[in-house]
Amino acid sequence: MxxxxxxxxxxxxxxxxxxxxxxxxxxxxxxxxxxxxxxxxxxxxxxxxxxxxxxxxxxxxxxxxxxxxxxxxxxxxxxxxxxxxxxxxxxxxxRQAAGDDVRNVLLSPAAGLDRQQLLDVRPLAAQLLASLEQEPRLHALSAKFAIQLDGGEALAMLEHHHDVWLSPVMIAGASWMAFGLAGCSGHDPALGAVPAINAHALVLAVLDAFLARATPEQHRLRDLLTGPGATGFVADLSARHPDLGIRTVAFDRAPTTATPIGVHAQRQPxxxxxxxxxxxxxxxxxxxxxxxxxxxxxxxxTLRITPWQGLxxxxxxxxxxxxxxxxxxxxxxxxxxAQPLAALIACTGSSGCARGLADTKADAQLLAATLHNPAAVHLSGCARSCAAAHVAPATLLAVGNGYYDLYLRDATRPGFGALQATHITVQEAGALLDARLRSNTHD
Known part of the structure; x- marks a missing residue:
């Protein structure tokens, strides 16, 4: 009991x-x-x-x-x-705003087409989207609550943090789905795994458990699960839903190093x-x-929009x-x-957002013209980092009109990483990136 x-x-x-x-x-x-x-x-x-x-x-x-x-x-x-x-x-x-708000399920843009995929997750995605859209109890989720389904594709964004993520793993010749909470499959160990056929039921059980426990102020799983909370959450889930078949699993899913822009072989010859x-x-x-x-x-x-903000x-x-x-x-x-703009990310900035401290779109264009070597850089108009769901190799955080603090990603530090320079112009940032930081700013 x-x-x-x-x-x-x-x-x-x-x-x-x-x-x-x-x-x-x-x-x-x-x-x-x-x-x-x-x-x-x-x-x-x-x-x-x-x-x-x-x-x-x-x-x-x-x-x-x-x-x-x-x-x-x-x-x-x-x-x-x-x-x-x-x-x-x-x-x-x-036609229901509440049903539209919660349809946040991210797939690889190559789902069903990628030569490396282990599982076609599109049927599972369709099941989850139907549940999210049509089941009123799930409309209590925040519009930011998000789920990621990874099919093992080479062309996949695995650095975005999601409330729930699932990734395929083979156990004794059968398809299972490893899963994690409030993290991402590219960096975090799995908290467990279920037979692939139970993946839909697992996600619904997680959502129901979250809604039963969360206060109105807790919008995301990360708000609810602190410290060892995720382990306890899964243990309780397993005890309440033995039919899901949750078990521990060794899981290692490294992010792909493939450059998204370009031509990729398709599964279909x-x-x-x-x-x-x-x-x-x-x-x-x-x-x-x-x-x-x-x-x-x-x-x-058909066309597919990618999580790298492309097509x-x-x-x-x-x-x-x-x-x-x-x-x-x-x-x-x-x-x-190799085009400089292909590696840059910029939020709306002060031209369209009241929180923006600099015109990041215009400054990104200037940075692209300044850089001699393309570098992966995120220009953010404020600390909210709306344009990038993951920490970029280099971040320029606006501190005033035309001025930025420069950070380099560092897994041992929170936030944007290690502070390298303060209150610098875009031209100065470009010179620093070209001269000293290029080897550290490529994914």
Missing amino acids: HAPSPARPLLPAVRPSACPGLLRIVQALDGGICRIKLPGGLLTADQADAVALAARAYAGGVIEATNRANLQIRGIVAEHGAMVEALLAAGLGP GHCLVVAGAALGRLDAEQLRGAADLARRVGDG LLPAIASADAASVQRSLAALGWLVDP
Whole structure:
């Protein structure tokens, strides 16, 4: 017998959120933001056209690719009811804001197509997205609560921290899913594993246990699990749900070192994946429509947004890869990982965000022109680090208009890492990165 969990204040039906969504337009300095959550980053060419047309008709045409493989329309200034209706008609989300808020499941953009994958996680993702969208009790989750499903792909972002992550592991010739809580599969040991067939039930059990224990102020699992709390949480989960078959497992899933931008072999013979980047995460309506047209003409009619704030075109005949890259480059997509902007991340900055202390987008452009050697750098307008869900090899944290503190990632230090220089200009930062830090700033 297990003692009942201590009484907790009742949670609201839906936690209040300031996060934008499809049906919740959030105002920023440069206008409204509409975030379109894509299932596994996937959208059809027709849906891409719908997003592009909406951005052009109701905003300034600015579209952003997010680090959770979603799209958002920025700078909405017109009455947006008709815009939302057009996006709903294109099948880009549910008509319930609460159901839309919690659809936060990240996959590899190459799920089902990657030659290295151990398991196609798309069916599991579809199950979880249906549960999150349709089961009212799960609408009490925060709009920031996130799940990652890793299928063992080579092309995968494994440094983003998620509330729940799952990654495949073979045990006695059978498929199991290792899992962790409030961490990431690229760095953290698994807390346990379940047979792959039980993965959906495991995630629902974790979500229900979190909602039963968390106070309204505890929005994420990291808020609830401190110290040895994760181990105790899993032990209690195993005791309450013996049917899940939770067991300990040795797990080692190192992050891939593959450069995302470029051409990657596809699981299906004779085809490849063409991956491009959006400069500083931004694109315009014509870039998206042009990519949609390519998907129709030489692909399978679909596009996938990547967690590296870019685009993946699947099912491209290997013989067509070079011409597709040239077409994407002509549209303004980044197709060469050696391009300086391909390695830079920048938040909205002071041009669109009230918290931003510097115009990070403009400063990133300046840094790209300053660097002689491309380096992976994140320019953040404030300490919240909205543009990067993981700590970048080098971070420029704004401290004033045009001035930054420079940090280098250091696993032994919290936050952005080791402080290298304070109150420096972008040009000074570029000189430091070129002269002393290049070997430390490549993933």
